[in-house]
Amino acid sequence: MADTAFQVEVVSVEERLWSGEATFVIAQTTEGELGVLSHHEPLFGQLVVGGAVAIDTVDGERLAAAVHGGFLSVTGEKVTVLADGAQWATSLSEPDVRRQLEGAAEGSEEEATAQGQLRALEFLAGK
Template identity: 40%
Template sequence: MNVELVSPENVLWSGEATQILARTLDGDIAFLPGHAPFIGALDIAVVRVWPTDGEPVAFAVHGGFVEVSDSSVSVLSDVAELANEIDVDRAKAAQERASAAVAADENDAAAAAANKRAHVRLVVAGATSDAH
C-alpha cells in the first residue's frame, strides 16, 4: 500500500509499506493492505511505518489525522519528526519542565500535552523505550 506522512512544511516519508501503526484518540490501530476506508484524529504518539524494502521507520507525531482509502494511507500532522531531527537534550529539558508543571498542577492540560510530546520525541529518538 502507498503511505504518505505529511506535515505543512514537507512530505516526511512517502513509499510502499506493508503496515502502519498509529494511535488515534480512540486507541492504537494498525493498517494493512486492503484495510477498510477510515478517517481518524491522531493522538500525540509514535507512528510506525514498515516499508516493503527496509527497516521500520518511526515518527513523533503531535496530533493530526490519518486517512485510509483504497490502497493508500495518508498521515497529516501539524508537527511530525524523524529520529534524526530530534534534539534529545532539548526534548529532555522540555520533559523536565513539563513534568514539574504537571506536578505543581495536575489539571494543567497544556503541561500534560507538552510532557506527552517530549516523551514521544524521546521514544522516537531512542532515548527511552516506553512508548506510552
Template identity: 40%
Template sequence: MATLKVGLVSPEREIWTGEAKMVVAQTIEGQLGILPGHAPVLGVLLDGSVVKIEPADGGDWITAAVGSGFFSIAGDEVSVLAEQAELGTEVDVEDAREALQAALSAGDDSTAERRARARLRAAGAEG
C-alpha cells in the first residue's frame, strides 16, 4: 500500500512526523484531501484551521490546530509548515474556551477567535 511521508512542524518544534494514508488541510482556497500519488502542490494554510492526518498504521486520526503557514506536496511527501500548531491531544480545552470568550468579547472577527475555535475543533470540543 502506498503511503505519504508527512511532517507537521512549527517554528518551536516538530509536531508530528510519520507515514500516513491521507492528509486533509484547509487552504485559503478550500479544503484539500491528499492521498498518495497527488500532484505537486504548494498551498497556503487557512489561519485558524485544523489539519487531519490518517496514520498508515491504522491508529486514530491525528488532528492539529494550525495558524497561518504553508504546505507542500512533492512526490509522496507532505510538509505542513505552520506559524503555530498544536495537537488536539495537547489542547487545554478550558484555556481554549476562555480564549474564545475573550475574543468574542472583543466584538470582532479576529485571528484569536479563529485560532481558539480551531483549538477546540482539534480537541474534539467544538467551539
C-alpha cells in the first residue's frame, strides 16, 4: 500500500480539516477537474469558487468537501488543499442544497456555493 499511498492535508483559513494517507484525490481547479495518484507530477493549481474535492483514503473511505476557492499543491509525495473555505459533504442535505441552488441568482456567489456543495455530495456518492 505504501507505493500507492501519499499524504494529504486539507486546510482552511480557520483550521486543519483533515490530514492522512490517501490513494486518490479529485479537485476542481480553474484549469478543469483533475485526479491525483501517487507520484503525480508536481503542480500548483487554483481551486474554483464553488468547487469540490474528493479524497479516497487508504482505508477505502471517500471524503468529500465543498470548497470556496483556494489552492491545490501537489508534490510527488503530498497533496495539500489550501481552501479559502470548506464544508464536508456529510454535513450537507441534498434537498436543502437543491433549494438553495434554485433560489440563487444566476452567476451569484450563492449559486457557486450551492453548485460546489452539490458536487461534493456527488463525489461522496461516487458519481
